[in-house]
Amino acid sequence: MTSPNPEQRRLIEGTEGIHLVDAGAGTGKTFTVTRRYANIVAQEGVEPDDVLLITFTRNAAGEMKERIVANGEYDLRALNDAPIQTFHSLCHDLLDEHGFDAPSYLGIDDSITGSTRIIEDETIEREAFTSFIDRFADEHDEHAGFLRSLSDPMELLDVLSDLASKGVFPTKDGWYRNSKEALAGDYDAFKRAFDAVNEPRNGGSRQSTLRSDLARYGSDKCYLPSAPEKADIRGERGSKAVPEGVAERVFHEDREELIGFVHDVYFEYLEFALGRNYLNFSFLQLFAFVLCCEDDAVRESASFEYVMIDEFQDSSEIQFKIALLLSGTPNLCVVGDWKQSIYSFQYAAVENITEFESRLNRFAAELNEGADRVSFPLSPITRIELERNYRSTQSILDFSEHALVAPGSGRESIDGKSIRDRIVSLVSNASHDRSRIEAFQHPDEHEAVLSRIQSIVGNDEYAVEEDGELRPPTYDDVAVLTRTREYGRELLSVADAYEFPMAYEGGIELFRTDAAKLVLAWLRILEGGSDADRGWAVVLERAGYTLDEIRHVLEHDRYPDEMRSFREALADLETHGAVMRRVFDRYGHRESTADALLTALQSVHTSTTMTRGDLTRLITRGIENGDTKEVSAPAGTDSVTVQTIHSVKGLEHPIVIVANMNDGAFPPSGGHDGTVTYSETTGLRLRKTYAEAHGVPHVYDDWRTDVLRRCQPTDYDEERRLLYVAMTRARDHLLFSAGEDPNTFLEALPVDVETVEPSVSDVERTEASGAAFEPSVPATAGPEGLSPHSLMDDSVHEEVTTGRGMAFGSRVHEFAEAYALGENVTPENDDERNVKALLDSLSGDVHVEERAYLPLETADGRTTLSGIVDLVHVTADAVEVIDLKTDRGRHAQDEYRTQLSVYYHVLAASFPDRRVTASMFYTADDEIVTVEPRSMAELRELVESTSTPD
DNA sequence: CCGGAATGATTTTTT
DNA sequence: ATCATTCCGG
Numbered sequence: 001m002t003s004p005n006p007e008q009r010r011l012i013e014g015t016e017g018i019h020l021v022d023a024g025a026g027t028g029k030t031f032t033v034t035r036r037y038a039n040i041v042a043q044e045g046v047e048p049d050d051v052l053l054i055t056f057t058r059n060a061a062g063e064m065k066e067r068i069v070a071n072g073e074y075d076l077r078a079l080n081d082a083p084i085q086t087f088h089s090l091c092h093d094l095l096d097e098h099g100f101d102a103p104s105y106l107g108i109d110d111s112i113t114g115s116t117r118i119i120e121d122e123t124i125e126r127e128a129f130t131s132f133i134d135r136f137a138d139e140h141d142e143h144a145g146f147l148r149s150l151s152d153p154m155e156l157l158d159v160l161s162d163l164a165s166k167g168v169f170p171t172k173d174g175w176y177r178n179s180k181e182a183l184a185g186d187y188d189a190f191k192r193a194f195d196a197v198n199e200p201r202n203g204g205s206r207q208s209t210l211r212s213d214l215a216r217y218g219s220d221k222c223y224l225p226s227a228p229e230k231a232d233i234r235g236e237r238g239s240k241a242v243p244e245g246v247a248e249r250v251f252h253e254d255r256e257e258l259i260g261f262v263h264d265v266y267f268e269y270l271e272f273a274l275g276r277n278y279l280n281f282s283f284l285q286l287f288a289f290v291l292c293c294e295d296d297a298v299r300e301s302a303s304f305e306y307v308m309i310d311e312f313q314d315s316s317e318i319q320f321k322i323a324l325l326l327s328g329t330p331n332l333c334v335v336g337d338w339k340q341s342i343y344s345f346q347y348a349a350v351e352n353i354t355e356f357e358s359r360l361n362r363f364a365a366e367l368n369e370g371a372d373r374v375s376f377p378l379s380p381i382t383r384i385e386l387e388r389n390y391r392s393t394q395s396i397l398d399f400s401e402h403a404l405v406a407p408g409s410g411r412e413s414i415d416g417k418s419i420r421d422r423i424v425s426l427v428s429n430a431s432h433d434r435s436r437i438e439a440f441q442h443p444d445e446h447e448a449v450l451s452r453i454q455s456i457v458g459n460d461e462y463a464v465e466e467d468g469e470l471r472p473p474t475y476d477d478v479a480v481l482t483r484t485r486e487y488g489r490e491l492l493s494v495a496d497a498y499e500f501p502m503a504y505e506g507g508i509e510l511f512r513t514d515a516a517k518l519v520l521a522w523l524r525i526l527e528g529g530s531d532a533d534r535g536w537a538v539v540l541e542r543a544g545y546t547l548d549e550i551r552h553v554l555e556h557d558r559y560p561d562e563m564r565s566f567r568e569a570l571a572d573l574e575t576h577g578a579v580m581r582r583v584f585d586r587y588g589h590r591e592s593t594a595d596a597l598l599t600a601l602q603s604v605h606t607s608t609t610m611t612r613g614d615l616t617r618l619i620t621r622g623i624e625n626g627d628t629k630e631v632s633a634p635a636g637t638d639s640v641t642v643q644t645i646h647s648v649k650g651l652e653h654p655i656v657i658v659a660n661m662n663d664g665a666f667p668p669s670g671g672h673d674g675t676v677t678y679s680e681t682t683g684l685r686l687r688k689t690y691a692e693a694h695g696v697p698h699v700y701d702d703w704r705t706d707v708l709r710r711c712q713p714t715d716y717d718e719e720r721r722l723l724y725v726a727m728t729r730a731r732d733h734l735l736f737s738a739g740e741d742p743n744t745f746l747e748a749l750p751v752d753v754e755t756v757e758p759s760v761s762d763v764e765r766t767e768a769s770g771a772a773f774e775p776s777v778p779a780t781a782g783p784e785g786l787s788p789h790s791l792m793d794d795s796v797h798e799e800v801t802t803g804r805g806m807a808f809g810s811r812v813h814e815f816a817e818a819y820a821l822g823e824n825v826t827p828e829n830d831d832e833r834n835v836k837a838l839l840d841s842l843s844g845d846v847h848v849e850e851r852a853y854l855p856l857e858t859a860d861g862r863t864t865l866s867g868i869v870d871l872v873h874v875t876a877d878a879v880e881v882i883d884l885k886t887d888r889g890r891h892a893q894d895e896y897r898t899q900l901s902v903y904y905h906v907l908a909a910s911f912p913d914r915r916v917t918a919s920m921f922y923t924a925d926d927e928i929v930t931v932e933p934r935s936m937a938e939l940r941e942l943v944e945s946t947s948t949p950d
Numbered sequence: 951c952c953g954g955a956a957t958g959a960t961t962t963t964t965t
Numbered sequence: 966a967t968c969a970t971t972c973c974g975g
Binding site: 213409410411663664667668709710714 | 966967968969
């Protein structure tokens, strides 16, 4: 994009006044915003310091700066201190500079200084909050009842953050400004919500949702004796709606005590945090807001001539208000897309953009109480709609709109028309449109996804556009997007097993990966003691032992020899890093996972030396807390990207697979996390569970909560938008995948869901054929001449023929042969179990212990190389020779290539129209590796350079 | 066939 | 907490 389109130009040139910009996905938002910025600072007397540009991530801020530098007259150094930043960093700067007295405005006798830390790590804050609550409980007997009735005190922290995001703050003696009103709630608003869910359905023949949802009123609960009976709440049998009076009865309640409790927790936690010299994200904004509100001089000196906010749909109520306070002029420009609002859990309020005008007026009026804080005129508002899309094809753009009207459950009915009316349809700028939009399904969804990707890569039907040209796709072009990190983890681990090029991008629960769990298991085994069994159980299970077998092994301490020796080997290693690497190596985990884990652990514990026990605790804690770490694909590898939809926002990929379109994969997130308050509409509520409540004196009327919370029904709006975000990442092709049960979203989309049969190894092998296996060339070719063993170095020869290598190896071979021939044998150790699994996974015919003879013309004349391979796997169009080896460490691949190569060439000659491949299967590692065969010339050279024939 | 009541299964995202 | 399913009564 070199020159702006007309709508973009309107925005770039319209630098004055209030602008509300609907900037859909891929409409060149960053381009336009940076151009507008350049245009503003190009004016006489306007410096970068006068222009606030808000982004929602630090990365985005950095990108903005780079883009501005790229097409402007400023260099990066000049922009380094320019206010192009996130709300959080803006607030941080503000408090850093002027925040000393900010706490005093709430009546807190403390200060904010440059040394006040910002806690970003949730785990750390939770620990601090727990110790605060313990102290609070000791000091406040009067609140003991409330504390006891909470199912989890940690929910209080969520309540506080929620309140802070809405501008509800405590002061020493009460509530800040008009906060109290918000806490009291708005009966009219509540009544409207109540009426909406209490409307009888199906023209009056069916009961209302509210009445239906109250069917379990009172069950598993112990209400106060004064609580109404179920029949009073639901109306008599056969009635269609909850009686009218219930709304009033539920809403109007003396909540003074409850509100007082929350006030004290809130206020004292603020004091506690400041006392410990830290702020969390919420409090950062809280104090910045208070400061700007109270200190006219600071507000005026900190205000900007121009304010631009990107991704406005992700802003919270308090952020909107801060932006208003810091706008010294009407030059306020908000840019966003309501269809991409997916951060409500971070308190993003989509209404900031969908109801921009009314919120602008309401917030400004609130802020202007008592002083002139927002002094510019609130109209006119210039609306600009960017509709030209520079990313996707038209078919993808059109298709993606369906996401916004797809029902999230069978009974959810959607007002499609009113939604469509609010959509600004995008127009593609793409020159071609050969988009494939497909959906597929199989219970083994991970395998199905992998095999679909294999069929896409290199396939012209999925050609992607690059610089105006079409080319077949590579792995790099494909991204798998999922709702949950967990699905991503699972997919990765399946990909690992197939050595499939795939990498995760973004935050992931690193300690919950397979690799981390195995490291933890071996650490526990090494540590010995009471936890050792837990370690063994994991390791044994992983090796295929059944629960009964594991129990037996543990009871009698009969660990497999191989595992014992692995433990000894680990014990000899000097560093934790070496131990971990060895474990990763054993289980064939890719280096990137291993490195990420190592780095994560080292970063937590760099300074002091860490004992094995420390390390164990660290990983255990990481697993329990679900600690996440950022990981990214190593640069320069051609691999598929796996990301959560939340983390992919703002990015694009040529081919997108929206995976895990399954039942339950998109739980509704309407409202907040269900534990929080109804502070705006119905007043503050806290929850407790039956378990805690049972036998405990009650302090407030729980029954009201049960009615209240059903009046704010959850919906799937945000999930639809999430799906929309995922779909609009795709440039050329868009696919969906599901496992057992496709969800209602997928079913509602106008695409056929094809049931597929996954075969990830498609590329390597094809379906069984019963094809005959008769190598035609060699058996008659002559007497056995040289064996590959004789071509080895003596030292290598010795290593592989002594110790475990020989004895153990031959037992595995015996088992493999017996099992492949269909004899009734059961695997007795890891290696045999792995071999069994391998054989089970092979389609077609498997032959064992085959010997072949390869004639070779050398300088000395004609000779014959003989080779034995363990398994030959034959299908209709492919032949694979597989050599069994115990583990990578012992069996240097290179040395055995010769043997495999002999057989490879024999087969290649025998089966000219099938693809022939050679592999090694490492029985201890459960890993199969394709081997590049030596060429005939190479074999010839080897023979010639070996002086003594066998 | 319809609607209501009871019951069972399932349950995230991250600046 | 909410969805889907099953059972039962009219």
